Amino acid sequence: MSSNRLRDLDLKATLHPYTQLRRHEQQGPLIITRGEGVRVYDESGRPYLEAMAGLWCAALGFSEPRLGAAAEKQMRNLGFYHQFTHKAHDKGIELAARLLDLAPVPMGKVLFANSGSESNDTAIKLIWYINNALGRPDKKKIIARRQAYHGVTLASASLTALPVNNRDFDLPLDRFLHLTCPQAYHHALPGEDEAGFTERLAVELETLILAEGPDTIAAFFAEPVMGAGGVIVPPAGYFPRIQEICRRYDILTLADEVICGFFRTGNRWGSQTMDFAPDLLTCAKALSAGFLPISALMVSDRLYQIIADNSAKIGSFGHGYTYSGHPVAAAVALETLDIYDERDIAGHAAKMAPVMQAHLASFRDHPLVGEVRGIGMIGALELVEDKALRKNFPPAKMIAPQVVEAMQRHGVIGRAMLNDSLAFSPPLIIQEDELDELFGAVRLALDEVLARV
Numbered sequence: 001m002s003s004n005r006l007r008d009l010d011l012k013a014t015l016h017p018y019t020q021l022r023r024h025e026q027q028g029p030l031i032i033t034r035g036e037g038v039r040v041y042d043e044s045g046r047p048y049l050e051a052m053a054g055l056w057c058a059a060l061g062f063s064e065p066r067l068g069a070a071a072e073k074q075m076r077n078l079g080f081y082h083q084f085t086h087k088a089h090d091k092g093i094e095l096a097a098r099l100l101d102l103a104p105v106p107m108g109k110v111l112f113a114n115s116g117s118e119s120n121d122t123a124i125k126l127i128w129y130i131n132n133a134l135g136r137p138d139k140k141k142i143i144a145r146r147q148a149y150h151g152v153t154l155a156s157a158s159l160t161a162l163p164v165n166n167r168d169f170d171l172p173l174d175r176f177l178h179l180t181c182p183q184a185y186h187h188a189l190p191g192e193d194e195a196g197f198t199e200r201l202a203v204e205l206e207t208l209i210l211a212e213g214p215d216t217i218a219a220f221f222a223e224p225v226m227g228a229g230g231v232i233v234p235p236a237g238y239f240p241r242i243q244e245i246c247r248r249y250d251i252l253t254l255a256d257e258v259i260c261g262f263f264r265t266g267n268r269w270g271s272q273t274m275d276f277a278p279d280l281l282t283c284a285k286a287l288s289a290g291f292l293p294i295s296a297l298m299v300s301d302r303l304y305q306i307i308a309d310n311s312a313k314i315g316s317f318g319h320g321y322t323y324s325g326h327p328v329a330a331a332v333a334l335e336t337l338d339i340y341d342e343r344d345i346a347g348h349a350a351k352m353a354p355v356m357q358a359h360l361a362s363f364r365d366h367p368l369v370g371e372v373r374g375i376g377m378i379g380a381l382e383l384v385e386d387k388a389l390r391k392n393f394p395p396a397k398m399i400a401p402q403v404v405e406a407m408q409r410h411g412v413i414g415r416a417m418l419n420d421s422l423a424f425s426p427p428l429i430i431q432e433d434e435l436d437e438l439f440g441a442v443r444l445a446l447d448e449v450l451a452r453v
Contacts, residue, residue, distance in 0.1 A: 003043040006031050018164075030408075035062020038427045038434055040413070051407070051414045051438050053427045056227060056259045057290030059336075059345070061427045066339060067291045067332050074331035083112070083325050092325035095333050099296055102337075104255075104269040105277045108301030112294065112325035116258030116284040117151025119295040120221070123254055123280050124155045125319060127219050130303060133310035140175050141212060143205070143220045143251075147181040147229030147418060150221055150256055159221050162229060162418060177212065179204055181226070182234040185371045185382070185390060186419075194235040202241040214249040219280075224270025227259035230421040231380035233373055239276040252303075254280040258295070259378070262286035262340065263349045263428055266376035273375065279303060286428075289336045294329035349377050349428045352435065359439040360424070366443075368399070368450050377428055381442075383420040392419050399449060406445035412438055 001009075007028045016024055031043045038061050039047045053059060060067070074091065081089045096110040111126075113119045124142060131139040142159065144150065150159035157165050158172035166172060180187050180201060188197040209217050220242065226232035246253050255278035260270025264286065267273045271281065280303070284295035299307070311317035323329070340346065353376045360379045363369045370384030370392075383400055385393045393399045400416035407414045415423050426438065 003031065006043065037061045037063060038430050046411075048408065048411055048413045049434060049438050049441070050427065051412050051442075052423065052425050054290055055285070056264075056425045057285035059262060059264075059286040059428045060289040060339060061429050064289065064291070064339070066335055067289060070331050070335035071292065071328050074328045078327050081327055082322065084320055089325075089327045089330075091327045091330035091334060095325070095330045096296075098334065098337060099283075099298060102268060103281065103298055104271045106300070107281065107298040108304040109299055111297045111299070111320075112330070113297065113321055114293045114323050114326075114329075115151070115295050116256070116282060117153045117156045118321065119258075119282040119284060119297040120150045120156040120159065120254075120256060121153040122297050122319065123219075123221075123282060124159075126280075126297075126299065126303070126307065127252060129310065129319075130306050131218055133306050133313075136215070138213075138216050139218050141177055141217050142175060143177045143179060143208065143217065145181050145222065145226070146178050147183070147226055147232060148178070148221070148223065149226070149228035150223075177208060177217075179208065181229065181232060182238055183230070183232045184235055185373075195237065198235045198237050198241055201235075201238065202245060205242060206245050209245070209249050209251070214251070217249065217251050219252040219254060220246050221254045221256060222276070223256045223258075224260045224274040224276055225265055225375060225378060227378075227423075227425075228417060230382065230417045230419060231373055231378055231423050231425075233375050234274065239274045243277065252279045254278055254282065257281055257283045258285055259425070263346045264376055264378050264425065266350065266353060268346065287336065288329060288333045289339075291336070292326075292329040292332045293323075294326065294333050345428050352428075352430060352432065353377050355432050355435050356424070356426075359435060362439075363443070363446070366446055366450075368446055368453075374424070377426065379424045380417070381422045381424075383422070393453075397453070399453065402449045402452070403442075403445045406448045407441050410441035410444050412441040412445075414442070 010029045032040045033043050034041045039049055040062055041047050099110050100107055113122055128140055144159040146161045148161050150156045158176040161178045182201055184197050243253055255271045255276055257269055261283040265273040279300050281298045288294050357374055360372050360374050363381050364372050368383045369381050370387055370390055371382040373380050385391050400420035400422055404414045404416045417423050
């Protein structure tokens with residue numbers, strides 16, 4: 001089909017997520033038709049290096065033949081089956097067992113879904129279910145952090161605390177509370193060191209718990225490194241201190257590993273990087289390297305026993321999705337995990353991480369860059385109008401989106417986030433020369449925008 005015909009059909013038929021829709025009507029889409037390694041190609045054949053691994057997910061790039069072969073083989077053998085009412089299939093069983101073996105802390109069971117949003121939403125439901133089973137009908141409130149991103153369903157978007165995800169959707173719903181974002185650059189007090197900032201955040205948490213009543217607080221949800229909120233790396237000692245308080249008041253903790261899981265932060269799990277030992281864990285994205293939709297929620301055995309007892313009491317565990325643990329998605333996820341191990345993707349990422357972080361650090365003196373942050377193979381540059389005052393540009397100036405547009409003209413697809421932050425999360429297979437190319441385009445783009453502003 002011709003490019004013009006595809007564009008016309010898109011404008012006629014598609015409602016695009018995270019898009020200024022009136023602008024899209026005028027601008028139209030960048031139509032991607034194929035991928036190869038860390039690059040994608042548009043309908044004219046022009047290549048773009050993908051600085052975000054798509055949506056944080058294409059850890060193995062965009063053309064891994066083994067994943068396509070795994071999907072085809074499974075399609076020919078068993079293209080669909082479910083896990084309802086005592087049914088199972090081999091790939092779902094194998095993947096659940098594999099995830100329990102890989103979990104950063106002992107876990108009891110795995111419940112599959114299709115996206116990070118669904119798994120986080122499921123976790124909320126299970127936490128409420130558990131507290132009802134325990135005769136604690138008031139222990140239902142859930143704490144997250146400002147600038148958190150946990151999904152876009154009604155419940156998970158209530159955990160998410162980004163303006164675009166809440167405004168005019170009547171969100172957040174009741175029962176959801178939010179604490180200070182653990183970003184020292186904007187939220188530490190003058191003269192406050194990292195330890196002092198961590199302690200103040202811990203005091204804020206405990207104060208909120210006591211004000212609301214410990215018997216009303218059910219759980220604390222956190223990304224080990226906050227992704228869509230701008231790649232926020234918490235201060236040293238943050239999670240051990242937070243978890244200590246949660247345990248004191250019998251509050252469950254959930255690690256949202258949707259972005260951080262599978263070597264993004266330098267370990268298999270961001271929880272390991274940040275010394276976080278959660279009661280529940282969600283993962284998605286790199287679980288299948290983005291090739292098929294699949295996510296997982298892991299729960300501790302203690303929580304599983306409560307859920308199982310309650311299902312016996314009321315007759316059934318009334319939750320699940322048609323495509324939970326879909327056999328084709330599960331087969332691709334298993335193959336993905338095999339590739340990670342066989343090719344030592346962890347080792348390669350460990351070699352590339354200091355290269356990437358050095359590139360990021362080289363922008364510290366750029367006139368537009370206020371803060372450089374990152375860890376492992378994830379990072380961000382926050383653009384500011386006044387470096388001394390740490391003052392962001394007015395949102396209407398759209399400085400980071402201008403930089404992203406300029407990057408694209410130079411052959412790199414990037415992403416702008418809250419507070420004019422440019423995020424970077426390339427495929428884990430990226431090579432040193434490709435990182436040089438990526439950040440060379442970023443520098444050209446920043447200089448072009450600087451000349452205009």
